[in-house]
Amino acid sequence: MQMPNLPLFAALLAASFCLAAAQTPAAAPVSPIAKAKPDDPANVGRVQLNHYLDNIADQQLAARTSTVAAIKTRAEAKARQREVRAKILTLIGGLPEKTPLNARTLGTTQADGFRIEKILFDSQPNFPVTALLYLPDAKPGAPQQKLPAIVVAPGHGATGKASDYGFASTFARNGFAVLSYDPIGQGERLQYPDPANPGQSLATRPTGEHGEAGLQPTLLGDAVARYFAWDGIRAVDYLLSRPEIDPNRIGAFGCSGGGAMTALLGALDTRIKVIGTACYITSFDTLLPAIGPQDAEQSTPNFIASGLDFPDWVELVAPRPYAVISTASDMFPYAGARATVVEARRFYSLFDPASDGTPTGAPSPGVPTGPTLNPDTSNTIPPSAALQWITGIGGHGNLRPLQSQIVAFFLTHLAHSDAAPLLPPPPAPSSSPFALPTGISKEAFQVTPTGQVATSYPNAETVHTLNLKRYNALSKPKPLTIPQLQQAVREVTHATVMPGDAPPVNTEAPALASPPEGSVHVRHRFTLATASGIDIQAEFYRPSDGKHPALLILRDSLDPALESSRGDDIRKLRALADAGTAVLVIAPRPSPPGTEETKSPLLGPFYLTELHSELVGKTLVGLRIDDVISAVNFMSHGTTPDPNQISAQASGHLGLVLLHAAVLDPRLKHITIDHTLESYDSLLKAPMPKGAPEDILPGVVRRYDLPDLVRALGPRLTLNDLLPGTADLGATSNPSP
Secondary structure (H helix, E strand, C coil): CCCCCHHHHHHHHHHHHHHHHHCCCCCCCCCCCCCCCCCCHHHHHHHHHHHHHHHHHHHHHHHHHHHHHCCCCHHHHHHHHHHHHHHHHHHHCCCCCCCCCCCEEEEEEECCCEEEEEEEEEEECCEEEEEEEEEECCCCCCCCCCEEEEEEECCCCCCHHHHHHHHHHHHHHCCCEEEEECCCCCCCCCCCECCCCCCCECCCCHHHHHHHHHHHHHHCCCCCHHHHHHHHHHHHHHHHHCCCEEEEEEEEEEECHHHHHHHHHHHHCCCEEEEEEECCCCCHHHHHHHCCCCCHHHCCCCCCCCCCCHHHHHHCCCCCCEEEEEECCCCCCHHHHHHHHHHHHHHHHCCCHHHCCCECCCCHHHCCCCCEECCCECCCCCCCCCEEEEEECCCCCCCHHHHHHHHHHHHHHCCCCCCCCCCCCCCCCCCCCCCCCCCCCHHHHCCCCCCCHHHHCCCCCCHHHHHHHHHHCCCCCCCCCHHHHHHHHHHHHCCCCCCCCCCCEEEECCCCCCCCCCCCCEEEEEEEECCCCCEEEEEEEECCCCCEEEEEEECCCCCHHHHHHCHHHHHHHHHHHHCCCEEEEEECCCCCCCCCCCCCCCCCCCHHHHHHHHHCCCCHHHHHHHHHHHHHHHHHCCCCEEEEEEEEEEEHHHHHHHHHHHHHCCCEEEEEEECCECCHHHHHHCCCCECCHHHCCCCHHHCCCHHHHHHHHHHHEEEECCECCCCEHHHCCCCCC
C-alpha cells in the first residue's frame, strides 16, 4: 500500500479527535472582520462605505420583507417558491448537465456499529469528489430494510469530510447511512495545492480556496455556488445508486460552511426530504453590520439586490421538515436567526399549521440558557411540526450539547421513528488531542492514494478548468458602438454618477504648509462629500489665479500618516502646479486597505468589500468610477481648472477604473494608465489569479472586454506596461506625475 500523505494525516489525527469529542462538523472559529475605528480619520471613508452598502441592503431587504408579508395563501407561497428558485438558479448560472458518476469504492473500514467506505465519484466529467459512506451494521435477527440516508457537508476546516466523523458516526449508530464529502478547496480537493508542501494550499485556508475559486466564474456571470451545489446534488445521485438506500428518505445536515451548503442543497434539490442547518441561518440585516459577508459560495452577486435573504433558504423547502440550529453566541447573529425563524413560521404555517407560532417578545428574552426548542414562540410546537428551531448556548459550532435534539429531529422526520437517540459517551478528560477515535485507523479517512485529487489524478479538472471550458463555449460579444459600450459599462459596473451632475461639496481645510520659496501654488487637503454620503479624500495643488490645464491623479491612499514618506511625490506635484497645471489627487473608495480580514494573500485587502458590494448590486469598479466622475464634476465647476483641458492618470487597479471612467466621461481629454490588467480574457485563463478582486465585474465578458475600451478611447489613451492575468495585480504602485 502506498504510504499516506503525512501532513494530511497529521491534521486528520487532530480533527478526528476534536470532532469526535465535540460532535460537530464546524470548522475552527473564523476571525471576524477587523472593523475600522470610526474616529480614525484614515478610516472614515471605509466606515462610510460600509454604512452606504448596508443602507442599500436595508432598503432592498425591507422591500423583500413587504413582499413576503403580503403572501396569505398556499398558492401565493408556492408561486413565491417558484420565483425564488428561478432567481437563485439564474444568479448562480444554472446547473450543469448530469453525466456518468463513474463511482468507485476504494476501501472499507469496519468500525464499532458501522463500516466506512471510501468513495470517489465525478460530479462533472473528470471532476472527482472524495467522500466517505457510513453504513450501519445490520441488527441480528432484524429484517433487512432500506436505510434512511443523510448527506453531511463539513464546515470550513482544512480536513474536510474527516471533521464530520463525530456526527456521522452518531447518525450511523442510530440507523442512518451517511455520505460525508469534501467540498471544493477542502480535504482532498484543494484547487490550489502547494507543490512544495503536500497537503497545504497556496490560498492558505479553505476560505481562501473558496474565494480564489469564485473570482473567475463571476466574470462569466456565474457564481461559484453553482459548483458547490452541483457536488451536493451529485452526492444525492450517488446515494440513489446504492441498493441499501431508501430513495424517499434522504436528508441533509451541515454546520457553518457545511450549513451554507446544506441550505443550498435543500433549497435546490427536492429529493432532500429533511434538512438540518446549523450555525449558518441568520439574516443579512444583522450579519452585514456584525461581521460582514463571508465566503464567495455564500455571497452570490446580486443576491440581496434580487430580493433574497436568508429566510428564502428555509421557505423554499416548505413543507419539507427543516431544523434551524443556532447557538446564542454564534458569529452568525442569533437575533438574525430568530427573525428568520419568525418569518419562516408564518410561511410554513400555510402548508403545516403545526409549525405556526405566536412570536415571543424582543429577541433578548429568547436567548437560551441551555438546549431549547422553538424559543421564538409562546406556544408549544410539537416535535412532529415541520419547522423546528433548535437552540443552545455557546459560540460557533457548539453542537455537542444539542446532539440529542438534532438526532431526534432526524429520527422523527427521516427515519419515522420515536426511538430515543443513541449518543456516544462524553470524551475522557485526559484524552490526548491527537488520539484517533477508538477502532478507526487513519487510512479510513483518506480516499485518494496521495491524499489529494490534484496529485493522485494530475489531469483532473478544477473549478478553473471547468470555468474556462464554459467561457470558451460562449459566443463572444459583438463589437459595440460608443453609446452601446457606454450603456454596457454602466450596466456591468453599476456606476451611476453622470458627467455634469452637481459637483461634490468641497469641505476644504486651510492651506497646508506654505509652499517652498519661489513657488506660486497653494496645496490643500480636503474631502469631497458626494451625494451618496461618501467622503472622497483629496488634495488640490492650485496654481496662481486664472484657468489652467488640469490633471486628475488617482491614488490608493492619501492617509495623512504617510505624509513623511511622500516627499518626492509631493515635490513633483508642487512642480506641476508651479508650471501651471492644476492637480487634483483623490483616493477613490474604499480607502485605505487593511480594515477587513484578509482571507488569503492571493485575494488582497478588498475581497470582502467586493463581495459586500456585489450582494447589493454594486461593484468596486463602479463605485470608484462614480468617484472619478464626481471628481471631474468638481474640477469642471472650479475656478482654477480649465474644464476643456482635463487629463488623468492612474496605475494598477485604479488604471482599470480610469479606463472605464474615460469611456463614460468625454471631458477626460487624455488619460495615461500603467501596470493595469490587459484583458479579462487573460484573467480567465490564469490558473491562479493574484490580487484580482478589485477588478472583478460580474458577467463582464458577456458584454465587453478591456481591449474594447482601449479601442473606444483611441488617441485619448496612453498605455504603459499592461499586465497579463498571471501577474500579481496587487503589487502595482501609484504613478509618478
